[in-house]
Amino acid sequence: MNAQATTAAPVPYLDLPAQMRPIRKEIDAAIARTLDNCSFCLGPDVAQFEKDFARFCGASHCVAFNSGTSALHVAMLLLNVGRDDEIITTPCTFVATSWAISYVGAKPVYVDVDDATFNLDPRHIERAITPRTKAIVPVHLYGHPFDVDPVLAICRKHNLPLVEDAAQAHGAKYRGKIVGTFGAISCFSFYPGKNLGAYGEGGALVTNNADFAARARALREHGSTQRYYHDEVGFNYRMEGIQGAVLGVKLKHLDTWTAERRRVAHRYHELLAGTPLQLPREADYAESAYHLYVIRHPKRDELKKHLEANRIGCALHYPVSLHLQRCYASLGYKAGDFPAAEKAARECLSLPIYPEMTEAHIERVATVIEEFFGS
Numbered sequence: 001m002n003a004q005a006t007t008a009a010p011v012p013y014l015d016l017p018a019q020m021r022p023i024r025k026e027i028d029a030a031i032a033r034t035l036d037n038c039s040f041c042l043g044p045d046v047a048q049f050e051k052d053f054a055r056f057c058g059a060s061h062c063v064a065f066n067s068g069t070s071a072l073h074v075a076m077l078l079l080n081v082g083r084d085d086e087i088i089t090t091p092c093t094f095v096a097t098s099w100a101i102s103y104v105g106a107k108p109v110y111v112d113v114d115d116a117t118f119n120l121d122p123r124h125i126e127r128a129i130t131p132r133t134k135a136i137v138p139v140h141l142y143g144h145p146f147d148v149d150p151v152l153a154i155c156r157k158h159n160l161p162l163v164e165d166a167a168q169a170h171g172a173k174y175r176g177k178i179v180g181t182f183g184a185i186s187c188f189s190f191y192p193g194k195n196l197g198a199y200g201e202g203g204a205l206v207t208n209n210a211d212f213a214a215r216a217r218a219l220r221e222h223g224s225t226q227r228y229y230h231d232e233v234g235f236n237y238r239m240e241g242i243q244g245a246v247l248g249v250k251l252k253h254l255d256t257w258t259a260e261r262r263r264v265a266h267r268y269h270e271l272l273a274g275t276p277l278q279l280p281r282e283a284d285y286a287e288s289a290y291h292l293y294v295i296r297h298p299k300r301d302e303l304k305k306h307l308e309a310n311r312i313g314c315a316l317h318y319p320v321s322l323h324l325q326r327c328y329a330s331l332g333y334k335a336g337d338f339p340a341a342e343k344a345a346r347e348c349l350s351l352p353i354y355p356e357m358t359e360a361h362i363e364r365v366a367t368v369i370e371e372f373f374g375s
């Protein structure tokens with residue numbers, strides 16, 4: 001550790017208090033309203049947020065859930081995916097994308113990712129399609145849209161629905177259009193650290209299909225549309241009233257926050273251009289929401305130690321590709337099956353990125369990285 005390491009201010013990986021401070025009054029008022037109404041489960045604030053978020057996405061319907069995982073689970077049920085069906089998806093994501101598939105007894109069928117964006121590589125998809133394939137579930141990973149058009153072309157050719165896992169990509173754009181309406185269904189997470197984060201758990205299912213929306217509403221509420229009458233086996237997947245109130249306030253700030261994330265990313269691009277790191281570059285079709293700023297280098301583990309020694313937060317997304325997770329050993333995959341995903345797991349490192357990051361913070365991260373490479 002150099003002398004500066006002990007004196008320079010630490011750079012947190014994420015700074016949720018900094019995000020909360022300027023909106024605290026709005027948040028307090030929204031939560032107070034929920035308390036006054038005693039609308040703790042669903043209620044008017046959740047209903048209003050559903051309308052606002054649907055409009056934000058350019059979709060007809062938004063159904064709020066208690067998590068993104070629950071929304072993905074219900075997406076599989078809406079498509080009548082069941083035992084022994086196969087779902088084509090990515091091994092390079094948070095495990096919840098695959099949980100939804102497993103919850104309904106289906107099998108995740110992985111295909112490798114694109115080496116530059118870490119998103120599902122459309123060139124590998126068709127080879128994985130079998131008569132049992134029921135849907136394709138790619139992820140807009142780290143806030144960068146996957147290449148939607150070629151995936152949709154494959155879906156149309158094989159008559160398969162597309163489900164977008166947009167948990168990390170609120171407000172990201174594909175060819176100028178916000179992600180979340182390209183597929184039959186898309187699912188979002190409002191986990192606190194997400195670009196649009198609740199003050200607890202939360203998620204949403206977005207769709208243009210009125211029947212899907214109606215059934216999703218019933219499934220999240222014990223399979224009922226009328227209290228104590230249960231048409232099918234359902235779940236308690238309701239969003240809490242307070243989360244709806246918080247998200248309603250925060251949604252108004254999302255465009256500004258996305259612009260700020262993009263500012264931070266562009267400064268990193270400039271400052272780190274001379275280092276040997278592989279930097280996240282936007283594909284020509286993409287406007288990333290930069291949920292994460294993920295760099296890649298073979299000495300990732302040493303770089304992580306160096307950043308931490310200099311009190312700079314960083315994180316690994318994700319250290320083990322899903323096809324090599326112990327919980328999926330029974331699927332029979334082995335090391336070497338998906339070289340791009342496995343390389344990403346070995347070499348990727350997420351640097352701090354959040355809307356409130358100052359120029360001094362960004363420069364400090366860049367300086368410490370330059371020191372690591374001895375420049």
Ligand SMILES: Cc1ncc(COP(=O)(O)O)c(C=O)c1O
Pocket residue numbers: 067068069070093094096097139165167168188189190191201202203
């Ligand atoms: C890509 C992806 N899918 C699904 C989820 C699940 O969302 P939640 O944590 O709200 O259940 C997450 C959340 O971390 C995610 O990043």
